[in-house]
Structure formats: structure tokens, C-alpha cells
Amino acid sequence: MRPVDLAREHGLSTQAVRNYEDAGVLPAAARTAAGYRCYTPLHARALRAFVALVRGHGHATATSVMRAVNRDAVDDALRIIDDSHCQLREDRRTVRAVEAVLGELAPVAAVSGEMFIGPLAARLGLRPATLRKWEAAGLVRPRRDRRTGYRVYDAHDVRDVMLIHQLRRGGHLLAQIAPLIVQVRSAGGVAPLESTLRGWHDRLSVRGRAMLAGAAELDAYLRERATTTPVSR
Template identity: 75%
Template sequence: MRPVDLAREHGLSAQAIRNYEDAGVLPAAERTAHGYRIYTPLHAQALRAFLGLVSGHGHQTATSIMQAFNQDATEDALRLIDESHRQLLDDRRTLQSVEAALRDLAPVPQERGDTYIGPLAGRLGVRPATLRKWENAGLVQPRRDPRTGYRIYSPADVRDARLVHQLRRGGYLVEQIAPLIAQVRCAGGVAPLESALLDWQARLSARGRAMLKGAAHLDAYLRAREL
């Protein structure tokens, strides 16, 4: 097969096929007397395996996996796959902790206007040093007055501080709170977060399914190499 024959099935360019070979994603091709590459069904299976892995593991990890297998570094390739699955499991656990934390939250009142560290600490019943500690951990991100250097807490910052305060009283650790606050900021508040969490769950599920599909193509490629 020519590069274009391999490329056509996946809507790629012939140059992309050559680049994949040069990168070690595809096994080295034999050449004609005039230097043209000759690809085989084994190369087609390698390409399917790589593209399947990309969907579940990402381009960089998929590239490293294929390079390792093509260099007969099987243990390195399997370790990369294991680490990618572990990352997916960690992401699932993070999602579960965020969902559990949300169930423990009381409604947060709508805030209006900016405030400073002293008044906010007084409203929450904590010391200003506690707010500074939360800021250092990235849980609250007040801006600074360019003239005085004082911390200025926007309504969104006050919302985050209230959420952190609730969760800390509920026994959550700072490292457990961080992903929740990040999701609240991304969603623009607690109310829209439910749909964001559903989308997050859907993306994790799609990633898991893609990993299964990529594994099937990879297994077919490895079996073909053994023939």
C-alpha cells in the first residue's frame, strides 16, 4: 500500500502517514528501489490502534505507547496504559467527591458589592489569617487594590469563601475542596454546576469507552505482529 492508501480510510493526508512512521507510531516501512514507502496490512492495523488510543489516552500518551511497543519495550508501554487508566480513576474519584460535597452544601446567599478581609472574616466567624491561608491554597482569589495593596473580595470571592467555610466545617480537607471550588468557578456558581457535573460524567464515560475501543485495536495490532 502507498501512504495515500493508508490515509484514505481515516481522512488523513499522505504526509501525516509519513510523519507517523518517522515518529515511530508506525513500524518502519520497506522501500522500493526508488525510495518509495511500501505499507502493509500490519501498518494499517498499527494506524487504527494509534488513532483508537488517541481518543481515550490523548495524542502524547498514544504516541508514547505505540513507540514503546514498536521498540519492543512492552513493559514501558503497559505502564503507560496503566498510568492513563489510573488518571481516569482519579478523575472519577474527584467527581464523586465534588458530588458528595455539593450534597452537603447549604444555599449560599447572593452577594452584592465588594468587601475587605476584615469584614468578610467577621461575617464568616473566622480569623483574617484563615482567609489568607485559603488564598494561599487557591480556594479564594481576591484581587488587590493597586493603590493600597488591600485585598478586595468580589461577590464571587465571597461566594467561594462561604463555600469553603461550609465545607471545612463539614470536615472536608483543603485538597478535597479545591476541585469543587474550581468547578464552581468554571460553571459560574453553584446553581449551574449540576449540568456541568453531568457533562463531566459524560466525558469520563466517553473516555472510558474510547479506552476500551483503543485497547481492542491495539490487541489486534499486537497479535498481527506476533504472526
């Protein structure tokens, strides 16, 4: 088989196929007397496995998996896949945590302008040291006034502080609050976050199914590899 024969199935360029071989994603190909690469059904199976793994695990993880397999370190490849599945599980937990706490959040009053740490702490009945603790934990990120060096909280910072305050009063730990605050920032607020939760669920489901498909293709490649002697690098 020529590089173009492998490339055509996946809509890739022939150079991409060569690059994948050079990167260790594909096993080494035999060469003709003129130096042309000769690929086999084993290479086609390897490329199918890689493309399927990319859909579920991403390019970097899929590359690491295939490199490990092609150097006969299958246990390493399986550990990499295990880690990727663990990340998916953590992402699901984050979404469930977001859903669980959204119902506990009272509407956050809109704040215009900026606030210094003292007035903000006084408004919420907190000590400034508490706000500094939340900042140290990475939950809030106020800027510093260039002239005085004081912390300045803009409207988004105040929103985050008020959310954290509500969640802390509800008994949530800072470690539990952190993923929610990240998601609120990414969504642009609580209301947009609520409307995007279904999309997050759908993307996680698609990713999980893609991981299953990738596992099937990788298993097929491992079976074929076990009965085929790859070319030594």
C-alpha cells in the same frame, strides 16, 4: 500499500501518515528504489491502534504508547496506559465527591461589589489568617489593590470563600474541597454545576469505553507485530 491507502480509512492526509511514521507512531516503512514508502498490513494495524488510543487517552498519551511499542518497550507502553486509567479513576472520584458535597451546600447569598479581607473574615466569623491559609492552598485567588497591596475579593472570590467555609464546617479537608472549587469555577457556580454533572458522567463513560476499544486495537497490533519483523530504523 501507499500512504494514501492508510490515510483514506481514517480520513487523514497522506502527509499525516508520513508524519506519524517520522514520529515513531508507525513502524518504519520499507522504501522502493525510487525512495517511495511501502506500507504493509502491519502499518495499517498500527494506525488503527493509534487512532483508537487517541479517542480514549488523548493524542499525547497515544503517541507515547505507540512509540514505546515500536521500540519494543511494551512494559513502558503498558505503564503509560496504567497511568491514564488511574487519571480516569481520579476523575470519577472527583465527580462523586462533587455529588456528595453538593447536597450539603446551603444557598450562597449573592454578593455585589468587592470586599477586603478584614470585612470578609468578620462577616463569616473567621480570622484573616484563615483566609490567607486558604489562599496559600490555592482555593481562593483574590487580586491585590494596586495602591495599598491589600487583598480584594470580588463576587466570585466571596462565593468560593463561603463555599469553603460551609464545607470546612461540614468536616471536609482542604484537599477534598479543592477539586470541588475547581469544578464550581469551571461551571460558573453551584447551580450550573449541578446541571452539568450528568454530562460529566456521560463523558467519563464515553472515555472509559474508548479506552477499552483502544486496548483491543493495541492488543491486535501487538499480536500482529509479534509475527511480523518490522523494518529497522
